[in-house]
Amino acid sequence: MDNTDRIDRYLTGTMDPAEKQAFEAEMAADAQLAEDLTLQRDMGAFLRRREHRNALQAQLRDIGRAHFQPEKKEAKTVSISRRRILWIGAMAAAAGLALFLLRPLLFPPSLFDQYAEYPALALAQKSSAGPADWSAAEQAFNSEDYTTAEPVLEQYLAAYPTDMQAQLYLGICKMELDKHTEARQIFGALAQSGESFKDYAQWYLALSYLKSGDTAATQKTLDEIPDSSPFYKKAKELAARL
Amino acid sequence: MQHTDNRYLEALCTGNSSLLDEVYRKYAREVMLWVVKNNGDADDAQDLFQDALMAIYDRYCGRDFQLSGAFGALLMTVCRRKWFDRLSQKKREEGVRNAEAERYTEETSEWEAAEEAILQQKRQECLSQVFELLSEQCRKLLSLITADETPVEQIVQQLGMANANAVYQSKHRCTARWRQLFYEHFKATTHG
Numbered sequence: 057m058d059n060t061d062r063i064d065r066y067l068t069g070t071m072d073p074a075e076k077q078a079f080e081a082e083m084a085a086d087a088q089l090a091e092d093l094t095l096q097r098d099m100g101a102f103l104r105r106r107e108h109r110n111a112l113q114a115q116l117r118d119i120g121r122a123h124f125q126p127e128k129k130e131a132k133t134v135s136i137s138r139r140r141i142l143w144i145g146a147m148a149a150a151a152g153l154a155l156f157l158l159r160p161l162l163f164p165p166s167l168f169d170q171y172a173e174y175p176a177l178a179l180a181q182k183s184s185a186g187p188a189d190w191s192a193a194e195q196a197f198n199s200e201d202y203t204t205a206e207p208v209l210e211q212y213l214a215a216y217p218t219d220m221q222a223q224l225y226l227g228i229c230k231m232e233l234d235k236h237t238e239a240r241q242i243f244g245a246l247a248q249s250g251e252s253f254k255d256y257a258q259w260y261l262a263l264s265y266l267k268s269g270d271t272a273a274t275q276k277t278l279d280e281i282p283d284s285s286p287f288y289k290k291a292k293e294l295a296a297r298l
Numbered sequence: 299m300q301h302t303d304n305r306y307l308e309a310l311c312t313g314n315s316s317l318l319d320e321v322y323r324k325y326a327r328e329v330m331l332w333v334v335k336n337n338g339d340a341d342d343a344q345d346l347f348q349d350a351l352m353a354i355y356d357r358y359c360g361r362d363f364q365l366s367g368a369f370g371a372l373l374m375t376v377c378r379r380k381w382f383d384r385l386s387q388k389k390r391e392e393g394v395r396n397a398e399a400e401r402y403t404e405e406t407s408e409w410e411a412a413e414e415a416i417l418q419q420k421r422q423e424c425l426s427q428v429f430e431l432l433s434e435q436c437r438k439l440l441s442l443i444t445a446d447e448t449p450v451e452q453i454v455q456q457l458g459m460a461n462a463n464a465v466y467q468s469k470h471r472c473t474a475r476w477r478q479l480f481y482e483h484f485k486a487t488t489h490g
Contacts, residue, residue, distance in 0.1 A: 060470040060477075095477055098418075101360050102425045103444040109422075112313050112355060116348045119315070123322040124330060124344035218434050 059089055063096045110221075114176035114198065168267045171294055172232075177205075177225050179212065197225060202232040220246060220253045224260070231264045239264050259287040262294070271298055303369035310351060311359035322347070325370055329377050336381060346384070349419075350376040356422045357415035367408055375408040376415055421484065428479035436472035443469055 065071050066079055083090045177197040179190050190212055196205035206229040213222050227242035243264060246257030262277035275298055281291040309317030326347060333343040353376050358365060365372065429437065439457060442448040443465070450462045459465055 058470075058474055060474045064470065064473070092477065095421075095480060096473065098421055099425060099440075099473065099476060100444055102422055102429070103440060105360050106426070106441075106445060108313065109352075109355065112310070113348070113352060115313055115315065116318065116351055119319055119322050120326075120344045120348050122319075123326040124340050124347070216430070218437075 059092055060096070063089075063093050066093065067097060067100065110178035111175060114178040114194070117194075118176065118198070167294070167297060168263060171266070171290065172263055174225075174228055177221075179219075179222060193225075197229065200232075202229040205229050206233060220249065224253050224256055227257070228260060231260060231267060234267070236264050236268045255281075255285040255287055258285065259291065262291065266294070266298075274298060304365055306369040307354070307358055307365050310355050321351070321369075321373075325373055328374065332374075332378070333381060337385065338381070342381075342384075346377050346381055347373075350380055353380070353412075353415040353419040357411075357418040367411065371408045372411050372415070375412040379409070379412045379416060424484045425476075425480055428483050429476060431479055432472060432476055436468070436475065439465070439468055440472055440476070 062071075062079060066076065071079060083093060174197075177194045179194055190208070193205050193208035193212060196202070196208065206226065209222055209226040209229060213219065213226060216222065223242055224246055227239045227246070230236070230239035230242065240261060243257040243261035246253050247261060248254075249257075258277065258281050262274055262281070265271075265273040265277055275295060278291040278295040278298075281288055285291070305317060306321050308314070309321065326343075329347050330340060330343040333339070333346060338346075350373055354369075354372065357363065429440075432440075435457065439453065442453050442456065443450070448456070450465050453459070453465050454461060457465075459468065
């Protein structure tokens, strides 16, 4: 007997008290029913946490890198004139710091650079039976090496063509590499999909027009972002700055 | 009673970066030294540490379970327990012998909690794997209805279904299929 419906009603609290009591008594005597219930609860947890779980993995990878990389020992130098070296070092550091601080004034970031922020990539499938290493795509993307990430993501999508997250990130790579026609095809298809990546796709589609300097199309795409989108506020802000 | 280390667990559940960084600062060195002592290297330790944190996440986050002991003790035990498995799989025999000697001294409550966490992680990973075997329509439907809590009327429109009843019927059919796939794969992977 398939108990999916009854388990669902039990888990969502939509059983009346008498049915609930009878169900719990049945479960106490039926180990398979109890196991099915545990599994259905786990399925719900999996679906609710999936995106957060993927993001957490990427976050831990970044934090872990800083804590587990072997410490690099500094090369010893012959002490020719320690004071002179320190002085040159201090001057270079001061010059570097000044350049760093003045950089936004000397080279202000473009509007695109100000808005192009991407969550870390964490692919659903980690390993491959073949020669490809999917984590290479994650590492490359997360370190902004889009030239390397693009072909690995294309291989990944050949293996998992329905993975919408991978499609979205491939679109981002193409946008960053100024392959705007291909990027817009990807974002356009995802924006029509009605999936949870729709909002991201609409926003990145607008960014793609922004990057290529097409202000009218950027404006039009931003205007189409609905107020239910998490990017609505940013879209309005960017539209006002165009 | 909630243990004071629960803030680390909460950091894991919410993704609080500064507290997660503190977790690494506090425990990473200990794990690294232990792994290196037991035939591993820094990369192994980094991977193991992250994997252990994910096991704790799978067991405790979004669930009713409370942490009964110290977070650090559980984390270390999950790391050790996982490392034994990896050594066995990689057949690093000398490493296994060293680690096994330690294994038999481990009969703590953390050991049981670690076993539970690792089991839960395996279940979640298997669920993830077989979820991809469902049809695209099933994956969309289950995600919309459970993860996004999309109203049924909207799902009817988005997925081009006849009515709300059809959505519920499909949901149950997809859940039953997913469950069947899980049982087939999980039993196959855990019982050889």
